[in-house]
Amino acid sequence: MEFVSVALPALGDAAGLILQPIVLGYLVLGVVMGLCIGVFPGLGGIAGLSLLLPFMFGMDPVLGLALMIGMVAVVPTSDTFASVLMGIPGSSASQATVLDGFPMAKRGEAARALSAAFASSLFGGLVGATFLTVFILVARPIVLEFRTPELLMITVFGLSMVGILAGRVALKGIAAAGLGMMIGTIGEGDSSGELRMATYDMPYLVDGLKLVIVGLGIFAIPEIVALLRQDRAIADRKPLGGGWMTGVRDWFANIWLSVRCSIIGVIVGVIPGLGGSVVDWIAYGHSVQTTKDKSKFGSGEIRGVIGPESSNNAKEGGGLVPTLLFGIPGSGSMAIFIGAIALLGSGNIEVGPSMLKNNLDITYAIVWLLALANVVGTLICIAASGGIARLTTIPFALLAPFLFMIISFAAFQSGQDLMDLVALFAIGFLGIMMRRFDWSRPAFLIGFVLSNPAETYANQAVQIAQSRFRKGFEEGIDYIFSPIVIVLIIITLLSVIIGLRQAKTIMAEGAVESGAKRAPLIFLLVVLAYLLVAFTNAAMIPDYAAADRVFPRFVSGVAIVCVVILLVQMMMRPETHALFADRETTEAEANAHGLWSTLAWFAGLLILTSLIGFILALAIFLFAFIRFRAGKSLGFAALYTAAGIAFMLFMAGLLNRDFPPGLLQSYMDLPWPLT
Numbered sequence: 001m002e003f004v005s006v007a008l009p010a011l012g013d014a015a016g017l018i019l020q021p022i023v024l025g026y027l028v029l030g031v032v033m034g035l036c037i038g039v040f041p042g043l044g045g046i047a048g049l050s051l052l053l054p055f056m057f058g059m060d061p062v063l064g065l066a067l068m069i070g071m072v073a074v075v076p077t078s079d080t081f082a083s084v085l086m087g088i089p090g091s092s093a094s095q096a097t098v099l100d101g102f103p104m105a106k107r108g109e110a111a112r113a114l115s116a117a118f119a120s121s122l123f124g125g126l127v128g129a130t131f132l133t134v135f136i137l138v139a140r141p142i143v144l145e146f147r148t149p150e151l152l153m154i155t156v157f158g159l160s161m162v163g164i165l166a167g168r169v170a171l172k173g174i175a176a177a178g179l180g181m182m183i184g185t186i187g188e189g190d191s192s193g194e195l196r197m198a199t200y201d202m203p204y205l206v207d208g209l210k211l212v213i214v215g216l217g218i219f220a221i222p223e224i225v226a227l228l229r230q231d232r233a234i235a236d237r238k239p240l241g242g243g244w245m246t247g248v249r250d251w252f253a254n255i256w257l258s259v260r261c262s263i264i265g266v267i268v269g270v271i272p273g274l275g276g277s278v279v280d281w282i283a284y285g286h287s288v289q290t291t292k293d294k295s296k297f298g299s300g301e302i303r304g305v306i307g308p309e310s311s312n313n314a315k316e317g318g319g320l321v322p323t324l325l326f327g328i329p330g331s332g333s334m335a336i337f338i339g340a341i342a343l344l345g346s347g348n349i350e351v352g353p354s355m356l357k358n359n360l361d362i363t364y365a366i367v368w369l370l371a372l373a374n375v376v377g378t379l380i381c382i383a384a385s386g387g388i389a390r391l392t393t394i395p396f397a398l399l400a401p402f403l404f405m406i407i408s409f410a411a412f413q414s415g416q417d418l419m420d421l422v423a424l425f426a427i428g429f430l431g432i433m434m435r436r437f438d439w440s441r442p443a444f445l446i447g448f449v450l451s452n453p454a455e456t457y458a459n460q461a462v463q464i465a466q467s468r469f470r471k472g473f474e475e476g477i478d479y480i481f482s483p484i485v486i487v488l489i490i491i492t493l494l495s496v497i498i499g500l501r502q503a504k505t506i507m508a509e510g511a512v513e514s515g516a517k518r519a520p521l522i523f524l525l526v527v528l529a530y531l532l533v534a535f536t537n538a539a540m541i542p543d544y545a546a547a548d549r550v551f552p553r554f555v556s557g558v559a560i561v562c563v564v565i566l567l568v569q570m571m572m573r574p575e576t577h578a579l580f581a582d583r584e585t586t587e588a589e590a591n592a593h594g595l596w597s598t599l600a601w602f603a604g605l606l607i608l609t610s611l612i613g614f615i616l617a618l619a620i621f622l623f624a625f626i627r628f629r630a631g632k633s634l635g636f637a638a639l640y641t642a643a644g645i646a647f648m649l650f651m652a653g654l655l656n657r658d659f660p661p662g663l664l665q666s667y668m669d670l671p672w673p674l675t
Contacts (some may be wrong), residue, residue, distance in 0.1 A: 003444040011133075011364050011560070013361035013364075013367040013497065014361050014362070014363075014364035014367070014368050015368060016466035017062050017187045017361060017362070017365045018062065018066065018365050018368050018372070022063065022282060023062055023066050023307045024066075024372075025062060026063045026066040026067045026070070026183075026623045027066040027067070027069070027369060027372060027373060027376065027595075028070065028376060029067060029070065029072045029374050030066060030067040030068060030070020030071040030074075030373070031070040031073070031074045031373055031377045031380060033048065033070070033071050033382075034048060034070060034071035034073070034075045034078060034377065035069075035074055035077075035078040035377070035380060035516070036078075036080040037078075038072070038074065038075040038077070038078030038140045039077065039443035040201045040311035048071045048072075048075065049068060049071065049072065049215070049333055049336035049337060049340060050211075050212050050215035050216040050219070050220065050288050050336055050410070050476040051216070051220075051407065052067060052068060052071065052340065052598060053211065053212035053215070053336065053339065053340055053343070053410070054410050056068075056340045056343040056344055057345075058343075058344075058395050059344055060344075061344040061349055061362060062362070063364060064340070064344045064365055065341075065344070065362070065369060066369055067110050067475075068227060068337060068340055069366060069369040069370055069373050070126070070376070070377075071255070071525050072316060072368070072373075073125060073313075073316060073369075073370055073373035073374050073377060073379075074339065074373060074374075074376075074377030074380075075123075075333075075642060077117075077118060077125075077313060077322065077374075077377050077378060077381055078099070078377070078381060079520070080097060080114060080117045080118070080121070080165050080309060080381075081485055083097040083101050083102065084098075084102060084104070084105050084110055084113045084114055084117065084305075084558060085102075085105055085110060087244050088560070094225065094597075097117065097304075097305055097308050097309060099284070099297070099304055100113075100297065100299070100300055100301045100302070100303075100304030100305050100357075101113045101117065101304075101305050103299050103300035103307070103429065104300045104302070104545070107197050107300055109300070111247065112246045112247040112250070112302070112333070113247065113302070113305050114246070114247065114381075115246070115248050115251075115382065116247035116248070116250045116251045116302055116306055116309075117247075117306075117309040118247075118309075118378050118382055119247065119251035119378075120251055120253075120258050120261075120305070120306045120307075120310040121309050121310070121312075121313040121374070121377075121378060122313075122314075122374055122375065122378040123251070123255075123258050123259075123262060123310060124172055124261070124262040124265055124309065124310040124311060124312070124313035124314035125313040125314065125316065125317070125370070125371070125373075125374030125377075125378075126371055126374060126375075127259070127262035127265075127310075127314045128262070128265065128266055128269070128313065128316055128317020128318055128320075128370070129317050129367055129368075129370045129371035130316065130317075130371075131266045131311075131317050131318065131321075132317045132318075132320055132321060132324075132367050132370070133353070133364070133367050135321055135325075136324070136325070136363060136364070136367070139321075139325060141485040141552075142484075145484065146326070146353050146484065147482075148457050148461045148464060149461050149462045149465075149479065149480055149482060149485050150482065150485055150488065151326065151327075151352070151353075151453075151457050152454070152457035152458055152461050153484075153485050153488040153492070154322075154326045154328055154488060155282040155326075155328060155457060156454075156455045157328075157448055157488055157491065159177055159181075159446075159447065159454070160492055160496050161567045167236055169438075169565050169566070169578055169579055169603070171562045171565055171569075172438070172439055172440065172562075172579075173440045173443050173559070173651040174443075174559070175439075175527065175559050175562040175563050176439045176441070176443040176447070177439045177440075177444065177446065177447035178442055178447060178531070178556070178559025179447070179530070179531070179556055179559060180350045180443065180444035180445060180446065180447025180448035180449075180451070180554055181447040181448065181450065181451040181454070181555045181559075182197075182212070182451075182452025182530075182531065182534045182552060182556050182559065183209060183448055184208070184209075184447065184448040184449070184450075184452060185197070185206030185208075185451050185455070185538075185551065185552045185555070186198055186205055186208045186209060187205060187206055187207050187209075188206060188207070188208075189205055189541070189545060189547070189548025189549075190455045190456050190459055190545070190547075190548065190551075191451065191545065191547035192547060192548050193509075193545075193548075194541050194542070194548040194549075195546035196534075196537060196538055196541070196548065196552055197533075197537055198547075204417060204419040204423075204595060208466070209423055209427070209448075210411060210420070210423075211335075211336065211339040211448070212339075212411060213411050213420060213423050213424050213427060214221050214427055214445065214448050215422050215445065216333075216407050216410065216411055216424060216428075217411075217423070217425075217426070217427025217428040217430070217431055218427055218428075218430065218431035218434070218441050218444060218445055219431060220327075220403070220407055221404075221407065221424070221427075221431055221432065221566065221602075222426030222428065222431040222432045222434075222441075223435075224400050224403055224404060224434040225432055225598055225599065225602075226435070226587070227400070228396055228397065228400045228593070228598055229587075229591045229592065229593045229594070229595065229598050230396070230587075230590050230591060230592060231395075231396075231397060231592040231593055234322055237556070243671055247302075250302045250306065251306055254302070254303055254306050255570075257286075257290065257303060257306055257307055257310075258285060258306055258307075258310040259310075259313075260286065260290075261286060261287065261306070261307045261308070261310040261311040262310045262311060262313075262314040263314070263376040264283050264286060264314075264525055265310065265311030265312060265313065265314030266314045266317060266318040267284065267318065267322075268311070268314065268315055268318065269314065269316065269317065269319040269321070270313030270319070270321045272536065275505035283307040283308045283310065283311035283312075284304060284308050284391020286306055287303045287304055287306060287307030287308075288304075291303055293505070293598040295621075298477055303632060304490055313374065314368065317370060319333075319334050320334070320366065320367075320370070322334075323337060323338060323351060324352075324355060324356075324363055324366065325349055325352070325353070325467030326351075326352055326353075327350070327351045327354065327453060327588065328450070329446050329450070331629065334452075335445050335446050335448075335449040336445075336449075338449060339449065342597065349362065369410060392628070397625075397629060397630040398504040398626070398630055398632075400459075400583065401621065401622055401625045401626065402644060404602060404605075405618060405622070405647075405648065406549035407424070407646055408421060408424065408605070408614070408618075409614075409648060409651065409659075410655075411423075411424040411653075412614070412659070412660050416658065417660075418609070418610060418660045418661070418662075420660075421606055421609060421660060422606065422617060425602065425603070425606055428602075429599070432588050432595070432599075432660075433523050435583060436519075436582060436583045436584060437519070437520050437523050437581060437582060437583075438578075438581035438582075438583070451555075453550070455551040458550075458551060459547055459550075459551070460481075461663070462547075463478065465480055466521075510517050513581070513582070513585045513586045514575060514577060514578065514580040514581055514585070515580055515582030515584060516575055516577070516582070517570065517575050517580055518582070519571070519582070519584070520568075520579065520580045520582060521570055524566060524567060524570065525561060525567075527563055528560065528563045528564070528567065531556050531559050531560045531563060532556075532560065533592065534552060534556045535552075535553060535556040535557060535560060537548060537552075538552035538556065541554060551584050566579065576669075578610045580590065601621070601625060601629065604621065605617055608620060608621065608662075609660050609662055610662050610663065611662045611663050611664060612662045612663070612664045613659065613660065613661050613662040613664060613670075613674060614659040614660040614661075614662075615645065615659050615673050615674055616646070616662075616664075616674060617662070618645065618648065619641055619645055620643065622637075622638050622640060622641040622644045622645075623638065623662045625638075625656050626640045626641070649673055658673075659673055
């Protein structure tokens with residue numbers, strides 16, 4: 001009956017919301033942006049959504065959702081270009097595609113591999129959207145029964161999965177999630193507003209760090225720096241060859257493999273934190289296990305492309321299940337997605353049970369948009385594959401300053417403060433170190449996003465439970481240990497046990513070789529020092545605001561225990577152990593430039609901005625970078641600089657935004673945009 005009275009009208013309303021020319025236009029724009037971002041390794045959905053965050057504030061909810069869903073849905077499709085044409089995983093969810101897709105491209109069968117991948121991605125995306133539709137119908141009555149204890153347990157479950165399934169060393173995953181949560185607690189406390197890790201000597205930190213800065217810093221900057229250090233085009237020009245229809249026929253001949261791997265993708269996507277880091281390997285393993293002749297895998301077997309590509313698109317539908325129903329991000333990109341939804345419209349849309357209750361039409365609009373985005377994205381990928389493939393031949397030294405310019409502009413818009421750029425650089429450096437030493441960045445980001453709801457639910461649950469216990473012991477126990485909470489506790493314990501057994505086989509961000517002990521040990525000691533300072537700072541909160549110190553002390557305490565255990569293990573284990581993973585060892589031959597010399601360019605932009613303002617500093621930065629770092633002529637550097645400045649002025653004028661001022665602006669009354 002509920003389907004007829006509630007769900008069916010909501011589905012109709014959702015269709016009416018999105019079947020409008022302007023909404024479809026925003027969807028196509030999001031798809032195109034996702035294609036451009038997905039082509040470049042590392043710049044996946046997290047970086048793309050982070051760039052969109054500053055522009056979501058006050059935007060019409062349906063238009064904002066169309067833009068974001070268009071981008072999120074198509075990145076797992078477009079990152080196939082990098083995997084097949086370059087032999088470089090476009091994202092963590094396309095690592096397995098490289099094994100057979102790249103050998104096919106070297107044989108001149110790139111078009112066949114790409115078309116099979118696109119068909120598989122389209123099918124997987126539609127399976128994910130269908131599952132999401134059905135699951136919302138079935139789960140809505142149950143989810144509406146969730147109260148604070150149930151939401152707290154769901155949050156704990158999500159955090160436990162993120163930590164355990166974050167990489168080969170489970171303790172590093174838990175510590176990364178704890179570090180993210182502690183950085184998320186910076187600012188005013190949830191209960192009494194007491195300051196944590198922030199004083200009035202640093203007013204910027206009173207409101208805490210913004211999600212857009214953390215998202216861009218922890219993901220986009222490390223990948224830009226990594227590619228820039230290699231100082232080459234992302235890929236050599238390779239002909240796509242023929243065989244577009246052959247690839248589609250290959251997919252249809254293996255449709256049941258695609259069905260099974262799509263279901264695998266949905267199931268893995270539902271589990272918070274697991275998502276893209278392992279889904280392609282699980283699907284690839286299933287493809288190998290169900291094939292009689294296994295000898296061709298790794299040398300150009302089409303089933304090795306179909307399986308992973310079916311699963312990594314289906315996981316987006318699965319990842320939206322915990323995101324929409326409980327407010328628990330299923331992946332790093334879903335963590336950004338949650339933050340973006342809160343900015344839309346008047347800010348009254350909130351993921352979780354309230355969304356299913358008050359905004360069911362918007363919930364189903366997301367489902368419809370997800371399905372449409374997969375169709376539109378696949379069609380554009382096929383139609384524009386030649387042009388998209390040529391993007392990969394552009395030297396990255398020409399793309400890096402443009403990307404960093406956009407990232408800096410987006411970061412500044414989050415708070416309109418020069419300190420936004422300082423925070424971006426600081427978090428970016430942390431992201432570079434976490435990437436280098438194989439610390440899970442998705443675990444860190446999800447911990448950051450969940451820190452606020454976890455603290456809120458914990459405080460509310462304690463306060464309500466105390467009042468219930470005053471009325472009677474049984475009433476208090478019934479409130480804390482409801483049937484749903486008990487089931488969630490059992491599921492959490494089982495998942496932790498199973499996750500600990502499987503953690504050693506999971507590569508959080510690809511295989512990373514071990515290096516020497518010194519560098520990983522120093523980074524671990526720095527993390528420990530921060531956690532100790534955070535713990536001490538929380539302990540200093542006075543008794544009248546005791547509720548504001550409980551959560552950060554508990555989280556930092558757990559993280560400190562994990563780091564100390566890691567420290568002891570490092571003392572006892574040989575340098576070949578996974579504890580000493582160091583990407584500098586893995587990428588030593590590929591890197592043409594050092595880390596510090598590369599970072600010096602971006603540090604120079606930051607220093608110049610603080611002195612003379614962003615636009616003047618940007619002009620100097622772009623010209624110098626293209627002339628000396630990219631080695632282009634004076635004329636080319638001047639033209640590039642003019643185009644970059646013009647683009648920034650267009651964006652600022654369109655959005656009615658200002659640029660970061662410097663010391664110069666306090667002494668001189670300069671006109672816009674120099675002010």
